[in-house]
Amino acid sequence: MQVSQPARPSDPIYRRDDHLSQACKDLVSSLPSEEGWVATSFCLYQGFWFPTWLFNGVLACQNHFQAQPSDILLVTNPKSGTTWLKAILFALLNRAKYSDSDSKQRHPLLTQNPHDLVPFLEVKLYLQQENPDLTTFESPRLFATHLPYSSLPGSVRDSRCKLVYLCRNPKDMFISLWHYVNKRRAEEKGQIPLPKCLDKFCRGLSPYGPYWDHVMGYHKASLEMPEQVLFLMYEELKEDPRVHVSRLADFLGCPFSDEELRDGTVEGIMRMCSFDNLSSLEVNKSGKLWTGQENQWFFRRGKVGDWVNYLSAEMADKIDQVMEEKLRDSGLNFQYK
Numbered sequence: 001m002q003v004s005q006p007a008r009p010s011d012p013i014y015r016r017d018d019h020l021s022q023a024c025k026d027l028v029s030s031l032p033s034e035e036g037w038v039a040t041s042f043c044l045y046q047g048f049w050f051p052t053w054l055f056n057g058v059l060a061c062q063n064h065f066q067a068q069p070s071d072i073l074l075v076t077n078p079k080s081g082t083t084w085l086k087a088i089l090f091a092l093l094n095r096a097k098y099s100d101s102d103s104k105q106r107h108p109l110l111t112q113n114p115h116d117l118v119p120f121l122e123v124k125l126y127l128q129q130e131n132p133d134l135t136t137f138e139s140p141r142l143f144a145t146h147l148p149y150s151s152l153p154g155s156v157r158d159s160r161c162k163l164v165y166l167c168r169n170p171k172d173m174f175i176s177l178w179h180y181v182n183k184r185r186a187e188e189k190g191q192i193p194l195p196k197c198l199d200k201f202c203r204g205l206s207p208y209g210p211y212w213d214h215v216m217g218y219h220k221a222s223l224e225m226p227e228q229v230l231f232l233m234y235e236e237l238k239e240d241p242r243v244h245v246s247r248l249a250d251f252l253g254c255p256f257s258d259e260e261l262r263d264g265t266v267e268g269i270m271r272m273c274s275f276d277n278l279s280s281l282e283v284n285k286s287g288k289l290w291t292g293q294e295n296q297w298f299f300r301r302g303k304v305g306d307w308v309n310y311l312s313a314e315m316a317d318k319i320d321q322v323m324e325e326k327l328r329d330s331g332l333n334f335q336y337k
C-alpha cells in the first residue's frame with residue numbers, strides 16, 4: 001500500500017488509512033496504486049481510482065446496502081454540485097411539510113447542512129458502520145453516492161430504485177476539486193501544484209476517476225433506462241432551474257401541481273437552495289461534518305466558467321482534447337466550454 005505520509009492519530013479520517021479492516025488492507029495491497037491528492041493513495045478498483053481511506057465504506061456498501069424500489073440515490077463525481085442537488089432534492093420531496101409561513105421558518109435546510117440531511121452511503125453511513133440500521137429513514141429514502149455505475153451495490157440495479165446523476169463540465173469540476181483538495185491537505189504539505197493535478201486528472205487519476213468513465217456509465221444507463229436514471233447537468237440547472245427542477249419532480253413521481261407552478265413553489269425551492277442563501281446560513285459558515293471537514297468548504301463560488309480564472313489556454317485545451325477523445329462515441333458533449 002502506498003501512503004505518501006505517515007498518519008498521525010490527530011489527522012482527520014480522510015488523511016488516514018489506519019482504520020481499514022484487515023480485509024480492506026489485504027485488498028488494497030493487491031491493487032495498483034498511485035499517489036493520491038490529499039494524503040492516502042488512490043487504488044484502482046473495478047476500473048476506477050478510489051482514495052484508500054474510503055475502502056471500508058465502499059466494500060461495506062457494496063456488500064450490505066439493500067436498496068428499496070422507492071429509494072432515491074443522488075450520484076455525482078465529487079465537486080459537481082452534490083451539495084446543491086442534495087438541498088434541492090430534500091426541499092422538493094419535503095415541500096408539502098414546509099409550505100406555510102410557520103413551517104417555512106422551521107425548514108431543516110436553515111439549520112442543517114445538506115450533507116447531514118442527505119447522507120452519503122460509502123462516505124458516511126457505511127464508513128461509520130459496516131452494516132448500519134437504515135430502517136429509521138422515512139420512505140422515500142434519500143441517499144447520495146459517488147460510486148461509479150458499474151460499482152453500485154447489486155441491489156440498486158435489482159430494485160430499480162431511482163438514480164439522479166448530476167454532471168458538471170470537467171474544467172469547472174476540476175478547478176473546484178483542486179481548491180477543495182488543497183483545503184483538505186495538511187498545512188505543512190502546502191497546495192498540490194495545479195499542473196501536477198491536471199496531469200493526473202487527464203490520466204484519469206482523480207477521486208472516483210476517470211471522470212469520463214464515471215460520466216459515461218451513468219449517461220449510458222440514463223439512455224437505456226430513462227425511468228430509472230435521470231441525467232442532469234449543473235450548467236443547465238443553473239441556466240433554467242424551473243425546467244430542470246420540474247423534470248426532476250416528474251421523474252421522481254411528485255410533479256408540481258398547476259397551483260404549485262402558479263404560486264411560486266419552484267422558485268421558492270430554488271431560492272432556499274441558492275448558493276447565496278445556503279452559503280450565508282450560520283450552519284454552513286461555521287459548522288463541520290462528522291469527518292471534520294468544514295461545511296463552508298462546499299460553498300466556494302458556485303459559478304459556471306470559473307475555470308478561466310485558473311487554467312491557461314494550453315491547460316484548458318489539454319482537458320478539452322482528452323474529453324473529446326474519451327467521450328467521442330458517447331453522444332455527450334459539453335456545450336459549456
Ligand code: A3P
Pocket residue numbers: 076077078079080081082083084172175176177179273274275276278298299300301302303306
Ligand atoms: P465551486 O468550487 O466551483 O464554487 P460538491 O457539492 O459536489 O462538493 O460541489 C461543490 C461545488 O458546488 C462548488 O463549486 C460549490 O461552490 C458549488 N455549490 C455549492 N452549493 C451550490 C449552490 N447552492 N448552487 C450552485 N453551486 C453550488
